[in-house]
Amino acid sequence: MDTRTAHALNRFGLGRRGIEPLPGDPVAWLAEQLDGQDPRIATAEPAAPSAFAAIAKEDAANRVPEGIRPDFIGTRYRADLAAAMAQTLSTDRPFRERLVRFWTNHFTVSARAGGRVLAILGAYVQEAIRPHVTGSFQDMLMAVMRHPGMLFYLENDGSIGPRSVVGLRDKKGLNENLARECLELHTLGVSAGYSQADVTSFARVLTGWGVDYSKSAFVFRPTWHEPGEKTVLGQSFPEGEAGGVAALKFLAGHPATLSHIATRLVTHFTSDTPNPRDVATIAGVLRDTHGDLRAASMAVTRLESAWQPMTKLRDPIDYAIAVFRALDITLADGGQVENLPGVLGEPFWNPPLPNGWGDSAPEWTGGEAMVRRADFAWQLAGRPAAPPAMVLAGRALGDLLSPRTRSQVTEASTPRDALALLLASPEFMRR
Amino acid sequence: MLLKRRSALLGLASAVTMGRASLALAAAATQQRFVVVMLRGALDGMAAVVPYGDANIRGLRGALVPPEPGEENGLLDLGGFHGMHPSLARVHAMYAAGDALAVQAVAGPYRSRSHFEAQDFMECGAGERMTSGWLNRVAGLLPAAERRALAIGAVPPLLLRGPVPVGTWAPPALPRPEADFYSRLMAMHADDAVTKPALEIGLSERGFSLQTLAPPQTGPAARGGLPALARAAGRLLAAPDGPRLAALETADGWDTHFAQAPRLTRALATLDEALGELKTGLAEAWSKTTILVMTEFGRTAAINGTGGTDHGTATVAFVLGGGVAGGKVRGIWPGLAEGQLFEKRDLQPTTDLRSLAKGLLAAQFGLDAAALEKVFPDSAGAEAMGGLRRA
Numbered sequence: 001m002d003t004r005t006a007h008a009l010n011r012f013g014l015g016r017r018g019i020e021p022l023p024g025d026p027v028a029w030l031a032e033q034l035d036g037q038d039p040r041i042a043t044a045e046p047a048a049p050s051a052f053a054a055i056a057k058e059d060a061a062n063r064v065p066e067g068i069r070p071d072f073i074g075t076r077y078r079a080d081l082a083a084a085m086a087q088t089l090s091t092d093r094p095f096r097e098r099l100v101r102f103w104t105n106h107f108t109v110s111a112r113a114g115g116r117v118l119a120i121l122g123a124y125v126q127e128a129i130r131p132h133v134t135g136s137f138q139d140m141l142m143a144v145m146r147h148p149g150m151l152f153y154l155e156n157d158g159s160i161g162p163r164s165v166v167g168l169r170d171k172k173g174l175n176e177n178l179a180r181e182c183l184e185l186h187t188l189g190v191s192a193g194y195s196q197a198d199v200t201s202f203a204r205v206l207t208g209w210g211v212d213y214s215k216s217a218f219v220f221r222p223t224w225h226e227p228g229e230k231t232v233l234g235q236s237f238p239e240g241e242a243g244g245v246a247a248l249k250f251l252a253g254h255p256a257t258l259s260h261i262a263t264r265l266v267t268h269f270t271s272d273t274p275n276p277r278d279v280a281t282i283a284g285v286l287r288d289t290h291g292d293l294r295a296a297s298m299a300v301t302r303l304e305s306a307w308q309p310m311t312k313l314r315d316p317i318d319y320a321i322a323v324f325r326a327l328d329i330t331l332a333d334g335g336q337v338e339n340l341p342g343v344l345g346e347p348f349w350n351p352p353l354p355n356g357w358g359d360s361a362p363e364w365t366g367g368e369a370m371v372r373r374a375d376f377a378w379q380l381a382g383r384p385a386a387p388p389a390m391v392l393a394g395r396a397l398g399d400l401l402s403p404r405t406r407s408q409v410t411e412a413s414t415p416r417d418a419l420a421l422l423l424a425s426p427e428f429m430r431r
Numbered sequence: 432m433l434l435k436r437r438s439a440l441l442g443l444a445s446a447v448t449m450g451r452a453s454l455a456l457a458a459a460a461t462q463q464r465f466v467v468v469m470l471r472g473a474l475d476g477m478a479a480v481v482p483y484g485d486a487n488i489r490g491l492r493g494a495l496v497p498p499e500p501g502e503e504n505g506l507l508d509l510g511g512f513h514g515m516h517p518s519l520a521r522v523h524a525m526y527a528a529g530d531a532l533a534v535q536a537v538a539g540p541y542r543s544r545s546h547f548e549a550q551d552f553m554e555c556g557a558g559e560r561m562t563s564g565w566l567n568r569v570a571g572l573l574p575a576a577e578r579r580a581l582a583i584g585a586v587p588p589l590l591l592r593g594p595v596p597v598g599t600w601a602p603p604a605l606p607r608p609e610a611d612f613y614s615r616l617m618a619m620h621a622d623d624a625v626t627k628p629a630l631e632i633g634l635s636e637r638g639f640s641l642q643t644l645a646p647p648q649t650g651p652a653a654r655g656g657l658p659a660l661a662r663a664a665g666r667l668l669a670a671p672d673g674p675r676l677a678a679l680e681t682a683d684g685w686d687t688h689f690a691q692a693p694r695l696t697r698a699l700a701t702l703d704e705a706l707g708e709l710k711t712g713l714a715e716a717w718s719k720t721t722i723l724v725m726t727e728f729g730r731t732a733a734i735n736g737t738g739g740t741d742h743g744t745a746t747v748a749f750v751l752g753g754g755v756a757g758g759k760v761r762g763i764w765p766g767l768a769e770g771q772l773f774e775k776r777d778l779q780p781t782t783d784l785r786s787l788a789k790g791l792l793a794a795q796f797g798l799d800a801a802a803l804e805k806v807f808p809d810s811a812g813a814e815a816m817g818g819l820r821r822a
Contacts, residue, residue, distance in 0.1 A: 112683075155688050158737035173736035177688045180544070180742070190548050196774065199544075313625060345585045352682040353471065355547045361625050366586030367633025368599045370626060374616050378608040408619040417612050424616055426623045 001398025007309045010431040011269065012301060013094035015322030016396050020092070030301050033093040034134045034294050040087065041131050047123030048148060051076060052216040054119045073119045077111065078338075080122025081348060085338050086331050088321050099133040099297060100125065101317070102268055104349075106261070107144045107186055108356035109153040111349045117152050121349055124149025137261065137291035138252035141186065145178075145248055146218040148211040154178035154354065161207035161226025174226075179203035181354045187251040189260035194233055202232045205247050258286040264359070265296060270305040271312070272360035278303050309400060310430045313361040316344035318431060319373060323423050326396040327380060327387070344376060345369040377423035381416045389418035400427050463795050464668050464720040466677045466709070467566060467590060470702070471550055472685030474726040476746030477778060478695055479519065480533045480760065484512035487767035492734040495692055509533065513760045518699035521707035522749065530717075530755055532819075534787055535762040536745040538728060538780035540813065544742035546686070549727035554590035556785060556807045563593025568806045569792060570595040570676055581636070581674035583664045591678050596628065598636040598674065600667060602659075657681050661705035665712020668720065681705075685726065689737035706751060718753030721795050721820070725784060731776050732767055743777035748787055756821045783813035790816030 001022060008026035009016045016022075023029030054076040061070060091097045109117060109124050128147040132140035144150050151157045159175035160167045167173060179202040184190045208225030211218065220241040229236050230243065235250055237243035251257055262282035266274040285299040286292070300306055314322060320341045324330075331337050341348050345364065351357050358364075380386070389409050393401050405425040412418035422428065481496060482488055483506055489496055497517055498505040506514025507523040513535065515523045525531035541552040552558060556565030570580040571594065581598045582591050591597045613634055620627045660679065667673050684698030706722070713720055729746030745765070750757070765771055765779035773779040789803045793815045798806070803815060 155737060158689055160736045162736070167736070174741070175688050175735055175737045175739070176741045184545050184547075190543075190545050196544060353546060353686075362592065364586065365625060365629035366582070366584070366599045367629050367631070367636055368601045369585035369633070370629040371613075371633035371637065372585070374613070374630070375607050378612060404622070405619050408615045412615060413611060417608070417615070420608065420612065421615055421619060425619055426626055429626060 001394070003309060003399040004307070006396075006398040006400045007307060009094075010322070010400075011306065011309075011312065012098065014088060014091070014097060014318070015094075015325045015431070017090070017325040018328035019395060027301060030095050031298060033095040034099075034297060038093075038096060038130055038133075040126070044126060047080075047126045048120065048216040051120045051123045052148075052213060055116050056213070058119075073115065077118040077121065081338055082331055084122065084125065085348065089324055089330055089337075095297075096133065099293075100130055102265075103129050103133055103140065105351070105356040105359075106264060107140075107150065108351055108354050109149045110351050110354070111347075112352060113153055117149065120147075120149045120152060125349075132293065134294035134297070135292075137257075137286065137293055138249060140293070141248055141252045142245070144186070145182065145206075145244075146209070148216070148218070150178065151209065151211050151218070154181055156206055157210040159203060159207050159209075160224045161204060163227055164207060164225055165223040166221075167224070167226070174200065174203045174207065176200060176203040179206055182251070185355050187257040187260070188254060189256055189263075192254075192256035192260075198232050201230045202247060205230045205232060205237050205243050208241070209244055252291060255283075255287070258283045258291070262286060262296070265300055266303070266305075267359050268312075269300045270303060270308070272362075275305055278305055310427065312431050313364060314429055314431045315357060315359070315364055316346035316369070316373075317341040317348060317357075319429060320344060320376070322396075322428070322431070323377065323380060326392060326423070327383070329380070329383075340376060344372050373429065374420070374424040377428075378416070378420035381420035381423060386416075386419055388415060389422045392419065393422055397422075397427055401425075402427060462671075462716075462719045464673075464675055464677070464713075464716060465566075465569070465792070465795050466664070466668065466679065466720060466722045468702075468706070468722060468724045469550075469554075469588065469590065469678065469680040470685050470724065470726040471546070471680060471682035472726075473546060473549075473728050473730055473742060474685045474746055475687060475691065475695065475730040475740050475743075476535065476537070476726075477729070477732070478687075478691065478740075479516050479699060480509065480535060480747045481506055481514050481516065482512060482535070482764060482767070483514045485764070485767050491732050491767060492740070494738065495734055495740075509760050512764070516695070516699050518696050519703045521703045521710075522751070525706075525710070525751055526758055529758040529821075530753055531749065531751045532755060532757045533760045534748045534750070534782055534816075535760055536765050536778055536781040537725075537748045537762060537784050537787060538745045538782075539784040540810070542744065544728065544744075546727060546742070551589060553725065553727045553784065554588060556788070557809070561808075564588070564590035565788070565806050566590045566676055566678060567593030567595050567597065569796070569798075570597070572798060572802050572805065573675060573796065577675050579672075579674040580676040581664075581667060581678075583660050583677060583679045588678055588680055591676075596632055598632055600636055600663070602663070657683075657701055657705040658708045662708035662712040665709045665714075665716075667712075669713050669716040679705075679709075687730070687739045688735065688741060689739040691734075691739040710751075721750065721752040721755060721791055723788065723791060724749040724751070729778055732772055732778055733776070744773045745778040745780035748784065750787070750791065750819060754820045756818055761816070782816070783810075785810045785813040786816045787819075789813065790819045794820040 005022055005026055012030055054072045057072040088097050104125050111118055111121055124147050128143040154177045155175050156178035160172040162173045176199055180199045183194055204226040208221045210221050228239055232247055237247045262279045266278045266282055282296055282299055285296050289295040409418050409422050412421055500506045500508035500514050504517050508514050522531055539553050540558040543549045551560050554564045555561040570578055580591055581600055585601045587597050587599055620630055664677055664679055684694055687694050710717055725748050726746055728744055730740035730743040735741050763781040765781050785807045792798050
């Protein structure tokens with residue numbers, strides 16, 4: 001396998017799975033994966049209603065004072081997590097799956113919040129992220145901000161305008177959480193120069209954006225909404241649901257937003273220290289296409305810097321997935337497939353805070369975390385029917401294999417050590 | 432023994448403890464230890480140390496204020512004006528013993544209400560992002576023989592990142608191969624500027640932690656989570672040639688935008704247990720250790736619409752340890768009347784977090800003003816606090 005093909009499989013994909021067929025033209029292969037709608041969308045049932053059913057069942061069970069309480073939410077969450085992991089392990093559209101993971105991290109909703117957030121997480125990724133990774137950024141932002149997953153996680157469903165009908169009656173007020181993180185993390189970025197007044201004002205714009213449990217969906221509650229026009233970054237937005245929609249459209253197209261998301265994309269696909277010219281190129285594509293994420297993703301694949309091998313350290317989830325795929329391991333193989341990324345420092349769907357997981361090597365190069373990669377490789381290399389190390393090297397790394405790694409692997413004292421060394425090599429730890 | 436063989440194979444022998452023989456020798460050294468506990472997510476300082484004597488507190492946040500001292504589940508009194516949250520019983524006992532103090536109305540040299548930006552600034556010890564954390568810069572100022580810093584967790588926080596190599600320790604999670612495997616692993620990574628230093632640190636720390644933790648645990652089995660990590664951290668720090676600097680962190684339960692009262696009760700109880708375990712693990716070394724508990728900023732003075740509080744400014748910090756001049760609440764109380772609040776919403780800062788940290792480092796390691804200026808650049812305006820350690 002030539003360097004360019006091997007690099008495309010690792011940098012843009014999730015690592016080659018077993019002996020799956022190799023692409024003829026790597027760039028055409030990447031483009032095909034982004035054509036049309038995601039097959040997972042076409043076949044899937046709406047996920048939110050069954051998540052709300054789990055929440056309702058758990059609430060009902062908790063009202064029974066004694067007896068065994070079935071873990072409806074936990075069961076639901078584990079099933080969603082297993083399905084997501086199975087998808088990343090088996091997919092033949094790994095570039096699309098990488099983008100799903102990238103945007104899920106950009107718009108973090110974390111399992112760490114527990115409870116109803118746990119129940120809705122799978123539905124959130126399926127309904128708010130997945131359909132839009134090749135669509136428009138504005139549509140994704142709108143879907144995220146109206147999805148019960150985000151409204152629960154950043155608590156906007158409890159934010160009440162202090163001068164609204166309910167605010168005056170119950171003496172309730174704002175919760176700024178979603179408004180602040182939307183400006184800081186999802187759109188403009190922290191250095192865009194907005195003020196505390198902008199955050200508070202945007203929180204007022206978003207009052208009344210909540211969740212209707214009976215419909216398992218977004219609802220706008222006029223009696224919770226702060227009356228009057230509001231100003232955010234010098235722009236005025238009307239009272240009502242339309243004000244929030246207009247504010248999000250304004251934010252989605254703001255130059256600071258385009259630059260922020262371009263920086264994140266270029267960092268993910270080229271280097272921990274992205275070249276400002278590359279960022280400007282991608283921001284320009286986003287501007288010219290009105291935020292077309294398919295166009296932006298393909299423009300990233302045309303950056304020269306994106307084809308420089310070995311510049312990105314795999315984060316723990318990427319690393320675990322690449323090892324599983326190389327060994328053709330599936331969930332049916334049992335063990336702790338879903339849990340292993342957590343052992344390496346990055347539990348799936350579970351970042352500590354709303355800014356998600358970091359995307360550069362210093363985030364992941366703690367001594368213990370790195371040595372655990374080697375332990376993890378050694379553990380998996382002990383499985384029965386594991387392939388010989390040099391066979392796997394040819395399949396998964398091709399011409400990326402360095403002479404130094406080859407010599408250590410071939411001189412290792414046991415076949416298991418040889419395979420583990422290959423999986424813990426500098427090349428395999430990168431994408 | 433296996434461990435020494437492994438260390439020798441890796442060429443790491445000098446970084447690994449030499450066993451119990453070193454006890455008598457090492458006891459002659461300075462032996463001072465400094466631990467930072469970071470609470471990520473912004474602890475509501477006025478809920479941890481409640482100014483129940485301030486006439487405005489109940490008006491601003493009635494439902495969030497526990498009953499007065501002496502009442503059922505009431506505050507733990509700190510001298511007639513402030514009261515500690517009832518979940519902090521162990522910390523209160525340290526306070527009563529003169530081993531703990533609180534500093535009210537503390538804030539770093541920044542006014543960001545972004546968690547992530549403020550945490551970065553807090554860890555850099557500056558009003559801007561830097562490439563190293565202030566505790567790593569402290570490590571650089573220690574004598575070479577004592578320049579050992581440890582992050583509790585798989586990855587060091589920014590606070591400890593920088594030019595001085597830093598160890599990490601986390602409980603074992605996977606079965607481990609033999610030394611020969613690690614030796615080849617290091618040979619394979621020998622030219623890698625990113626992975627090689629990390630693997631070296633990880634392996635040397637494993638040797639180190641295996642040595643220290645090898646004896647079977649006595650007493651009741653430690654529970655999981657932060658308290659267990661804290662006890663292990665204490666035990667590592669207690670070793671005569673153990674780390675001099677350490678960082679421990681938790682991000683669970685501080686960002687209380689809603690239902691603050693029950694959530695903070697749990698989070699503070701876990702913190703209290705962890706600090707108690709840290710003291711237990713330190714054992715004799717408690718008298719040579721100072722612990723700083725800090726968070727990136729405080730929360731709004733008033734309760735919000737969802738029974739919680741939003742991002743604010745000044746908060747509380749705690750200092751614990753056997754040599755601390757404790758039993759006091761330090762810092763000037765700014766008051767809670769509308770005109771006294773910062774931007775009419777937050778507790779007004781009256782103590783710079785750097786002043787507190789500088790005062791502790793000066794007392795603990797004898798760092799002078801010039802050294803402290805290296806740790807906290809452009810901090811001349813934040814004079815080191817005095818009187819933090821018993822004479």
